[in-house]
Amino acid sequence: MNAPQFRTGFGYDVHQLQAGYEFWLGGIKLDYALGAVGHSDADVLIHVICDALLGAANMRDIGYHFSDQDPAYKGIDSKILLKRVMELIRGAGYALGNLDSTICLQAFKVNPHIPAMKACLAEVMEVEEDQISIKATTTERLGFVGRSEGISAYCTVLIYKNN
Numbered sequence: 001m002n003a004p005q006f007r008t009g010f011g012y013d014v015h016q017l018q019a020g021y022e023f024w025l026g027g028i029k030l031d032y033a034l035g036a037v038g039h040s041d042a043d044v045l046i047h048v049i050c051d052a053l054l055g056a057a058n059m060r061d062i063g064y065h066f067s068d069q070d071p072a073y074k075g076i077d078s079k080i081l082l083k084r085v086m087e088l089i090r091g092a093g094y095a096l097g098n099l100d101s102t103i104c105l106q107a108f109k110v111n112p113h114i115p116a117m118k119a120c121l122a123e124v125m126e127v128e129e130d131q132i133s134i135k136a137t138t139t140e141r142l143g144f145v146g147r148s149e150g151i152s153a154y155c156t157v158l159i160y161k162n163n
């Protein structure tokens with residue numbers, strides 16, 4: 001058999017934080033005074049995972065597939081979008097090697113929630129928890145994250161297909 005084909009992808013996303021919204025992150029709902037604003041449930045971690053996967057497969061980005069102008073996606077659970085992205089990736093013959101992500105959030109520590117996020121995402125993506133890394137950082141009170149005006153996240157992925 002020929003050597004497998006490896007491809008990397010990268011995702012970055014930002015959502016505003018405001019009172020009166022739910023706070024979905026990594027597929028789970030967190031209890032906080034502010035929530036993330038978006039057309040969907042605004043789960044920034046899932047969005048960067050989707051973008052990294054789509055980028056790795058050279059399949060554009062999340063907004064290309066699920067437009068924020070389309071009422072079908074209003075308030076949608078981002079886990080549904082991630083499932084669809086995994087179907088696209090697998091449909092093109094790719095499997096996930098691993099993903100590594102960083103959440104940028106000042107307001108509270110997400111470390112205690114990371115095991116639940118990993119378990120949730122592994123189930124949605126139908127991969128092993130060991131293939132999913134989630135990290136977190138504040139921005140030392142600097143910038144929009146530091147002022148808790150928003151949350152951002154980054155993700156890299158490795159996907160592969162056997163030739």
Ligand SMILES: Nc1ccn([C@@H]2O[C@H](COP(=O)(O)O)[C@@H](O)[C@H]2O)c(=O)n1
Nearest residue numbers: 105106108109110111136137138139140
């Ligand atoms: N929202 C966050 C931010 C950070 N952490 C954890 O705390 C560590 C220290 O954060 P600094 O921004 O001060 O470097 C970081 O390495 C994370 O382990 C967190 O859980 N949630």
Ligand SMILES: C[C@@]1(CO)OP(=O)(O)OP(=O)(O)OC[C@H]1O
Nearest residue numbers: 038039040042063066067068073
């Ligand atoms: C996920 C989508 C689709 O509902 O909406 P948002 O929640 O606004 O998220 P964003 O990352 O800004 O863009 C992708 C969108 O198309």
